Amino acid sequence: MDEQRYRELIHKRDTSGLTAREADELGKMLAERDGRPYSGASGRDHPEAQTEEPYSEAEVKELKQHPDVREAPEESEQAS
Numbered sequence: 001m002d003e004q005r006y007r008e009l010i011h012k013r014d015t016s017g018l019t020a021r022e023a024d025e026l027g028k029m030l031a032e033r034d035g036r037p038y039s040g041a042s043g044r045d046h047p048e049a050q051t052e053e054p055y056s057e058a059e060v061k062e063l064k065q066h067p068d069v070r071e072a073p074e075e076s077e078q079a080s
Contacts, residue, residue: 001029 009026012018018026024040031038055063 001032005029 006026006029009018009022009029012022013026027040028038
């Protein structure tokens, strides 16, 4: 890894910001340094494009019965 280039990119990231190409370059350097594979942001879905299914009524009931879950104040007032 080019240590000088790495320092330049870190400095630019912390000051004026990086271009997409520079961010990709820095990501590869960080992954290489940590011994991890690098895929880049372009290979992933945008967070807003990811959809999660809402909990079913049965799942909500099961979650509420968990010992670490407390009722929200507005729920306990409605029950009274």
